[in-house]
Amino acid sequence: MSAPLIAFENVCVEREGAHVLKDVSFSLAPGERLAIVGANGAGKTTLLRAMVGLQPVTAGRIVAFGRERALESDFHEVRLRAAYMFQDADDQLFCPTVVEDVAFGPLNMGLSDDEALARARVTLTSLDLAHLADRLVRRLSGGEKRMVCLAGVLAMNPDVLLLDEPTNSLDAAHVERLVDALMRLDKAMVIVSHDRPVLDTLATRALAMRDGALHPVVLHRHAHTHEHGHIHL
Amino acid sequence: MSLSQAGAHREAGVPLIEALDPRTRLIAAVFLAVAIVSLNGFAAKAGALAFAVALIFMARIDPQLLMRRLAHIEGFMAVLLVLLPLTVEGRALASLGPLSISDRGLERAIHIVLTVNAAAMTALALLGALEPIRLGRAMAALGVSERFVRLVMFIARYQGIFSSEIRRQFDSMRARGFRSSLRRQAFRAYGNLAGMILVRSIERAERVDEAMRCRGFSGRFPLRRVRPMTGADARFALLATIAAIALHALDRLA
Ligand SMILES: Nc1ncnc2c1ncn2[C@@H]1O[C@H](COP(=O)(O)OP(=O)(O)OP(=O)(O)O)[C@@H](O)[C@H]1O
Ligand SMILES: [Mg+2]
Numbered sequence: 304m305s306a307p308l309i310a311f312e313n314v315c316v317e318r319e320g321a322h323v324l325k326d327v328s329f330s331l332a333p334g335e336r337l338a339i340v341g342a343n344g345a346g347k348t349t350l351l352r353a354m355v356g357l358q359p360v361t362a363g364r365i366v367a368f369g370r371e372r373a374l375e376s377d378f379h380e381v382r383l384r385a386a387y388m389f390q391d392a393d394d395q396l397f398c399p400t401v402v403e404d405v406a407f408g409p410l411n412m413g414l415s416d417d418e419a420l421a422r423a424r425v426t427l428t429s430l431d432l433a434h435l436a437d438r439l440v441r442r443l444s445g446g447e448k449r450m451v452c453l454a455g456v457l458a459m460n461p462d463v464l465l466l467d468e469p470t471n472s473l474d475a476a477h478v479e480r481l482v483d484a485l486m487r488l489d490k491a492m493v494i495v496s497h498d499r500p501v502l503d504t505l506a507t508r509a510l511a512m513r514d515g516a517l518h519p520v521v522l523h524r525h526a527h528t529h530e531h532g533h534i535h536l
Numbered sequence: 537m538s539l540s541q542a543g544a545h546r547e548a549g550v551p552l553i554e555a556l557d558p559r560t561r562l563i564a565a566v567f568l569a570v571a572i573v574s575l576n577g578f579a580a581k582a583g584a585l586a587f588a589v590a591l592i593f594m595a596r597i598d599p600q601l602l603m604r605r606l607a608h609i610e611g612f613m614a615v616l617l618v619l620l621p622l623t624v625e626g627r628a629l630a631s632l633g634p635l636s637i638s639d640r641g642l643e644r645a646i647h648i649v650l651t652v653n654a655a656a657m658t659a660l661a662l663l664g665a666l667e668p669i670r671l672g673r674a675m676a677a678l679g680v681s682e683r684f685v686r687l688v689m690f691i692a693r694y695q696g697i698f699s700s701e702i703r704r705q706f707d708s709m710r711a712r713g714f715r716s717s718l719r720r721q722a723f724r725a726y727g728n729l730a731g732m733i734l735v736r737s738i739e740r741a742e743r744v745d746e747a748m749r750c751r752g753f754s755g756r757f758p759l760r761r762v763r764p765m766t767g768a769d770a771r772f773a774l775l776a777t778i779a780a781i782a783l784h785a786l787d788r789l790a
Contacts, residue, residue, distance in 0.1 A: 355750060357746050357749070357750070379749075379752070379754050382749060382750050382751070382752060383752045386750070386751070387750045389743075389747065389750075391743075394740070394743040394744065394746075394747060395747045396747075397744045397747060397748070398667065398669070399667055403667065403669075407669075407748070407751050407753075408751035408752055410669075411751055411752030411753050411754070412752055415763070416763065417763075441700070455751065456751075459751065459752070
């Protein structure tokens, strides 16, 4: 088995004095689509934030892409390779127009203006969003913003996707488009979601966040009756 | 700008100003601003205003945006415009009880209006459509210290965040039946609003900062490949220089 892309060893996180993550250990293998489920406030978002170094950890080790990561400067590379889609689209989008926002990551990766804008348009087109390219971000609907966030992270062509409730505020057709796009990608990803059917289709493994720790969840695949797996809690 | 306008933009080609390198626009804006504020005579100032209007057309600034921006500036100046004619000593043009409008006061007010509007419209035409990110990169490419560049970008960002927070909170208040008034109850709501906006804006700015870092922003601008200047930049530089010389020549003659 190949080395994990990202691994936590006994990671602890405190927020406002509360122990949100307690000795969390897990790893993400290449090609794996890991589902994280859990109640509101369980610490799922906190876990994703810690993976890219936005959330300071009070104890434990984070190993990502073959190196231990502790400092802000260590995480710069992690963020380019593990693209994080925020739970709230309004927090993520900050450029005036859609195409500029999608081009922001590629620009920081060192592409020229023209290359980055071209990459942004290609990514938008691949998600059937080409018509939104020149729109103002603040005039988009909630679901449109969500899809633009996805385009923003996909445009960075990362090795890992960290998706915090990616299907929130999407209609059935867009959920299907998003799932299709993710299935086609064949990348490792961590998907936080309350949307069981989506996780059944996407996930190859599932963990449940409870009392600040991750617990394995059985993921049945009833291949003999239908294609989808089920998560049993 | 709406979708239809964005579409129309592309059909009609890129506005003249938009074709210029951001560095050219930045230097030209500073250069022309200095040239305009150092004019003395009325004729030259009127000429500067005409030139600024021409630039606005070249940049194809959305008229609504122009009006909004100018309204802000005019609002600031209104106080000055009322006070100057009344307070500056000079021959009285008209009087109303103890107050009289002096000729020199009025003249000075008109001069200020001309200068400020010409400079503001020039800046708006050249920099108005330049997003903070492109402006920041242009400043960094010109060798402006990185700290200063970041400061400018932060101001630009906080300003946007503040106004959008105010709008959101105010919408939420109105959605629950709030109406502006001068009653005590309304003032308590204004107080809460002000406090919330401050806290939320700071938090939101933090999250935007996180979003930028997540997409690889490290506080520096990748500058490896700056697009070279083109003939359009040279032509515009020439135009700006000639305009400045002409305005100053007019100033000497008049
Ligand atoms: N900005 C914050 N400051 C302090 N504590 C916070 C902050 N954000 C969240 N928390 C606390 O941290 C805990 C975990 O929050 P987190 O956002 O990780 O939950 P979550 O599992 O993502 O929940 P949800 O399903 O509602 O998104 C919660 O108890 C929450 O109250
Ligand atoms: Mg969450």
